[in-house]
Amino acid sequence: MDYFIQQLINGVTLGAIYGLIAIGYTMVYGIIGMINFAHGDIYMIGAFISLVGFLLMGVLGISYLPLALFTVLLLSMLLTAVYGWAVERIAYRPLRGSFKLAPLISAIGMSIVLENYVQVAQGARVKPLPPIVHGGFELSAANADYHVTLSYLQVVIVLVTVGLMAGFTYVITRTPLGRAQRATEQDMTMASLLGVNVDRVVSTTFVLGAALAAVAGLMVTLYYGVIDFYIGFIAGMKAFTAAVLGGIGSLPGAMLGGLLIGLIEAFWSAYFSIEYKDVAVFSILVLVLIFRPTGLLGRPEIEKV
Amino acid sequence: MLKDALAAAVVAALLALPLLGFRLADSQQGLSLDYRFAWVGYAAAAVFIGRLGMAFAAAAFSRVFQRKRQTLLPLAGRPSRNRKIVGWLLVAAALLLPLAPFADRNLIDKATLLLIYVMLGWGLNIVVGLAGLLDLGYVAFYAVGAYSYALLSQTFGLSFWLCLPFAGALAACFGILLGFPVLRLRGDYLAIVTLGFGEIVRVVLLNWESLTNGPNGISGIQRPSFFGLPFLAAAPGRTTFHEFFGLPFSPGQRIIFLYYVILVLALATNLFTLRIRRLPIGRAWEALREDETACRSLGINPTRTKLSAFALGAMFAGFAGSFFATRQGFISPESFTFIESAIILAIVVLGGMGSQIGIVLAAILLVGLPEWFRDLQQYRMLAFGGAMVLIMLWRPRGLLASREPTIRLAADALEAAPQTAGEAAR
Structure with a gap:
């Protein structure tokens, strides 16, 4: 039972990270209907920027932990958002409204570019970061054989994720920006006729998605302590799986999907085999799609003839 | 034009700053930072010049470009036979x-x-x-x-x-x-x-x-x-390719x-x-x-x-x-x-x-x-x-994009159609 609770904690932490990345996919898909293949690499860039940020904090001598964390978080979100903006501006905007596969290929190209850019600029070796946030809560009785720990870092990750998602839901449902975004999602032409600046809305979507991916990158840097230029691919793929699982285009779906993928991965690694955890994730995706082709919370696509 | 190029350069500098400006170097205590801010400058300068150059080129050759845009690759225009x-x-x-x-x-x-x-x-x-x-x-x-x-x-x-x-x-x-x-x-x-x-x-x-x-x-x-003849210098018990054809062996x-x-x-x-x-x-x-x-x-x-x-x-x-x-x-x-x-x-x-x-x-x-x-x-x-x-x-639709239908109505059927329409009008 203790082991189970520990895996539950690990799974929820992992799921929070996937959920943050998945939101970027699902928003972009919702608004311009393309798979942003480079989003996983944006997350990777977020992780690298955070790593640079932490080292910079060390150089500047800022040792008060919450301040350092907060500064790096803001810095990383800001600079990664610039990457998100630039990718959209360069590779996707000129192709908007063109042939359907063109942005997809362009996105795959962009993903290769970003990956190799980081490899050339920072080297191919893995980058370690010593743990910064120490300690945690002991959840089991003192004499139990298996100790369940909930580290402060896991608490921080889940709290920040919940906070960001709440804020994000507020932005989408209550603010003028969110209204413009939902309008653009429903009908781009009509929205632009009614005075919504579609270009700006799409840019904002990419900026927001990239900022959330940067948060995920920062958390992964802290949580695992090693990153390299290739982490974006596999994480991006799982996050996209999460978005599809939850129903692509739906924000709560992305969060739910992320959580599920995180839990599946944690439990599968714990109880079956760690090598086949990716196989498990994709098999479950296939199973879900067979019975619910639009994902768990997705709206069925209405076909007009 | 200048403003646009400047904006592009600023964005490029922002993009380059964290990943080109700093380099994560291995050291005894794990990782340390190296600085190479000159690279950020190069990146910004390159983007500035490139953007400006593109704007000038576009202005100077706009007419040529426009005409070019309409002609496709020579192959694409007249498909089939070519x-x-x-x-x-x-x-x-x-x-x-x-x-x-x-x-x-x-x-x-x-x-x-x-x-x-x-x-x-x-x-x-x-x-x-x-x-x-x-x-x-x-x-x-x-x-x-x-x-x-x-x-x-x-x-x-x-x-x-x-x-x-x-x-x-x-x-x-x-x-x-x-x-x-x-x-x-x-x-x-x-x-x-x-x-x-x-x-x-x-x-x-x-x-x-x-x-x-x-x-x-x-x-x-x-x-x-x-056809059963291996490409080897020598194969015991089998005839090799070069032996069969009496050629000198070469990989x-x-x-x-x-x-x-x-x-x-x-x-x-x-x-x-x-x-x-x-x-x-x-x-x-x-x-x-x-x-x-x-x-x-x-x-x-x-x-x-x-x-x-x-x-x-x-x-x-x-x-x-x-x-x-x-x-x-x-x-x-x-x-x-x-x-x-x-x-x-x-x-x-x-x-x-x-x-x-x-x-x-x-x-x-x-x-x-x-x-x-x-x-x-x-x-x-x-x-x-x-x-x-x-x-x-x-070329968003690919290099040779004209997608021609595999089957067409026969040519005479197409020509016949307006005639019948004309006759009907008469």
């Missing part, structure tokens, strides 16, 4: 390549690799270009073909030519296996499931050590023979033989596609790509149509895979990563979905050219990704 001629010329050039005076071993080897990609592109074209099913895991079938040849020949000692049909059939079975669950899915859902399928196959190959030898791969795969003979094998395989794929497009099943694929609902209403069975596209596309990947295994003599899961699927899909889309010659051009552009710059290593992939983006921006 393309046919170019196609035959390409085939002739490919046939004569090993005889050319400048053809050394290196060139033939690279041409062989290029032809593998051309064949894969033609195979994937059946699934993506004709049937319109987006497949991001095509490399899985390639892997199945390669491993099935390697394992069959190592376990049972079967020859390449015997294994080839088996490998193709097995890959086709995997195609159907993938096809079943995804029949109901569309577009992007299909893309992610096929992507997942590709990863599953790779992970299984990596971890099923007792069968596939895991990450170490399979080495010492049997080389193909010329180049095998290279040239392999080149012709893949050329024949690729041309077979091409011929198959060209012919099947005229059969009912080929027409059903193209119809399905254009409008699934209409197809259903007209009584085309979408299940059978989609499955056959998956199976046939996979079969050709299986053939190409066994050829790859016999050419390399060594295979490991490393060779079958997602990036291969992405390259093959990029070849199909850049070629202009459904255009056979376009695929050859795109393969030369994407695989052939980077092969010459192998020494540049990391920069090669950087340029590769950049080229993918730029070509898409330049």
